[in-house]
Amino acid sequence: MNSTTIIPLFVIIPLAAAFLISLVGRFIRRSSEIIIFIASFTLLGFSIYARFLLNSAAGKIMVYKIGGWVPPFGICMVMDGLSSFMLVTVNLIAFFVAVYSLAYMEQYTDKPKFFTLFSLMVCGMNGVIITGDLFNLFVFLEIASIASYALVAFGTEAEELEASFKYAIMGSVASAFIFIGIAFLYSFTSTLNMADMARVLNYKENIWIIPFVGVLFLMGFGLKSALVPFHAWLPDAHPSAPASISAMLSGVLIKTLGVYSLVRILFNIIGSNHGYLTILMFLGVTSMLVAVVLALSQWDLKRLLAYHSISQIGYVVLGIGLGTPLGVFGGLFHLFNHSVFKSLLFLNSGAIDYASGTRDLKETGGLGKLMPVTAKTNLIASMSIAGIPPFNGFFSKAIIIIACLQKGNFGYAVCAVIGSILTLASFMKVQKFVFLGEIKDKLKNIKEVPFVMLFSMVCLALICIFGGLMLLPSFRFFLDDAVAVILKGTSYAGVVLEAASRP
Amino acid sequence: MTLYFLCLILFCVGLYGVLRKRNLVKIIIGLGIMEYAMNLFFVLLGYRFHGRAPIDAKDQNILNMVDPLPQALVLTSIVIGLGVTALVISIALRIYEKYGTFDITKIKRLKG
Numbered sequence: 001m002n003s004t005t006i007i008p009l010f011v012i013i014p015l016a017a018a019f020l021i022s023l024v025g026r027f028i029r030r031s032s033e034i035i036i037f038i039a040s041f042t043l044l045g046f047s048i049y050a051r052f053l054l055n056s057a058a059g060k061i062m063v064y065k066i067g068g069w070v071p072p073f074g075i076c077m078v079m080d081g082l083s084s085f086m087l088v089t090v091n092l093i094a095f096f097v098a099v100y101s102l103a104y105m106e107q108y109t110d111k112p113k114f115f116t117l118f119s120l121m122v123c124g125m126n127g128v129i130i131t132g133d134l135f136n137l138f139v140f141l142e143i144a145s146i147a148s149y150a151l152v153a154f155g156t157e158a159e160e161l162e163a164s165f166k167y168a169i170m171g172s173v174a175s176a177f178i179f180i181g182i183a184f185l186y187s188f189t190s191t192l193n194m195a196d197m198a199r200v201l202n203y204k205e206n207i208w209i210i211p212f213v214g215v216l217f218l219m220g221f222g223l224k225s226a227l228v229p230f231h232a233w234l235p236d237a238h239p240s241a242p243a244s245i246s247a248m249l250s251g252v253l254i255k256t257l258g259v260y261s262l263v264r265i266l267f268n269i270i271g272s273n274h275g276y277l278t279i280l281m282f283l284g285v286t287s288m289l290v291a292v293v294l295a296l297s298q299w300d301l302k303r304l305l306a307y308h309s310i311s312q313i314g315y316v317v318l319g320i321g322l323g324t325p326l327g328v329f330g331g332l333f334h335l336f337n338h339s340v341f342k343s344l345l346f347l348n349s350g351a352i353d354y355a356s357g358t359r360d361l362k363e364t365g366g367l368g369k370l371m372p373v374t375a376k377t378n379l380i381a382s383m384s385i386a387g388i389p390p391f392n393g394f395f396s397k398a399i400i401i402i403a404c405l406q407k408g409n410f411g412y413a414v415c416a417v418i419g420s421i422l423t424l425a426s427f428m429k430v431q432k433f434v435f436l437g438e439i440k441d442k443l444k445n446i447k448e449v450p451f452v453m454l455f456s457m458v459c460l461a462l463i464c465i466f467g468g469l470m471l472l473p474s475f476r477f478f479l480d481d482a483v484a485v486i487l488k489g490t491s492y493a494g495v496v497l498e499a500a501s502r503p
Numbered sequence: 504m505t506l507y508f509l510c511l512i513l514f515c516v517g518l519y520g521v522l523r524k525r526n527l528v529k530i531i532i533g534l535g536i537m538e539y540a541m542n543l544f545f546v547l548l549g550y551r552f553h554g555r556a557p558i559d560a561k562d563q564n565i566l567n568m569v570d571p572l573p574q575a576l577v578l579t580s581i582v583i584g585l586g587v588t589a590l591v592i593s594i595a596l597r598i599y600e601k602y603g604t605f606d607i608t609k610i611k612r613l614k615g
Contacts, residue, residue: 139583162612165591183573192572
């Protein structure tokens with residue numbers, strides 16, 4: 001068996017799980033839970049195994065040709081350092097969120113439907129990451145988006161429906177811009193394969209259409225990743241979803257659909273230049289500062305976390321926008337760290353909601369004694385997101401700030417430090433109002449949440465503590481390979497086409 | 504060229520509907536018009552005047568044929584558009600059940 005046959009499994013497994021769950025989930029008790037657990041666990045295992053397979057592959061790239069059609073004629077799936085990095089991130093979070101949902105979703109009716117949509121979302125995200133074809137990317141992007149629109153409205157309360165409607169309209173407009181961008185690129189290059197497109201663009205004259213398409217993609221993917229001028233849907237949509245879905249949305253969805261696709265297209269297909277990088281850095285810094293200031297005044301716990309997602313995406317985009325090896329390294333490392341601690345924070349907020357029935361900071365208080373594990377994991381995640389050593393958030397933020405200084409952007413470095421301090425301030429507020437202080441009479445007899453929820457939270461907290469170890473030389477290949485793919489720029493085309501021509 | 508401009512105008516009509524209308528249903532119609540405009544644009548990219556379908560058969564000498572790939576892709580895109588529209592309409596119906604109105608100025612429990 002050829003080692004590349006593992007690549008399509010990342011789409012097949014969640015798709016099959018979604019199909020099976022919707023088929024048998026309603027008739028056999030507990031079958032949906034068992035299927036989703038097995039599927040997400042195998043996906044996590046396969047993504048880590050594929051990372052090690054990649055190490056032994058020639059040129060650190062694997063290409064799977066669907067139906068045996070050689071690119072540019074057929075659709076191919078490409079697994080390189082960046083894809084593999086994103087796959088591990090997505091499937092890691094998806095596994096812990098799935099385990100958490102086993103208990104958390106008891107509050108809602110119709111678990112099978114929830115898990116069906118959940119696996120479709122994972123399928124869409126995995127597809128976006130591994131596909132090597134631009135239109136295919138659009139299709140997977142829409143699968144993940146539609147599943148997430150439905151999941152935001154899952155509770156069918158008034159606020160959830162309103163948020164979902166807003167999210168669906170904004171998301172569809174974003175998709176329209178992306179689609180038009182793809183249409184323009186197709187008309188210009190007569191190909192849809194990403195590698196072939198990059199090859200054609202390399203030797204064509206540079207005309208006005210490329211900046212135009214670049215702006216269309218910046219708008220479309222900027223909306224999907226909620227950078228600041230386009231962020232209006234996120235603070236409504238993310239808090240309204242069930243907590244485990246908020247964790248998926250904030251943790252990995254905006255990064256996969258937004259940041260990853262944008263980076264892949266801007267750096268590997270169109271080819272980055274000074275203009276795009278300046279725009280990315282500017283958008284990053286604006287999101288970082290505006291969102292963190294808005295977050296300070298929030299009293300709804302999940303809404304506060306949602307604003308912090310926008311702010312932390314700003315750090316990721318700033319790091320990648322710097323374009324230097326260290327900056328990109330910091331940006332990707334922060335992407336991984338943020339998906340871990342932000343999902344942990346959302347899972348914590350879900351646990352508080354599950355136990356006490358409220359997530360208004362004014363109504364909670366003193367939960368630290370009643371829910372010790374939630375309090376401890378939340379403390380760890382808060383310190384990670386605020387960038388306190390030795391947790392993982394500190395290292396990535398420090399790398400981004402050092403990269404800013406190295407490139408001579410002192411203003412951006414100062415902004416990053418200010419953003420970090422304000423983050424610390426708002427998480428001190430969370431600690432004070434939720435876990436410290438007097439216990440309100442109403443909340444006297446709440447209990448710690450069930451074991452499976454605790455299991456996910458504790459595992460994610462452990463990753464937060466030991467995440468910094470990824471900087472050690474023996475683990476650095478995980479990030480270094482991803483950085484190398486971005487820095488290679490448009491020579492990505494040659495690498496993929498060469499790998500595809502192998503038998 | 505005129506056709507492309509008409510396409511652009513259609514897209515702008517849809518965008519205007521999404522951005523300016525207050526009724527949920529009209530917003531959805533705007534979204535539909537936008538989707539039509541972009542599908543039409545993609546099909547037009549592969550169209551040749553007096554072109555014909557690229558079916559290769561015996562005794563056929565095709566000189567001027569349209570590009571079949573955009574047509575195949577647009578089929579996918581139409582299906583996606585159908586899915587989004589169906590979902591958004593069902594959400595709008597649920598909103599009507601909860602709020603008793605389709606007017607977005609009266610549906611504002613969230614602050615944005």
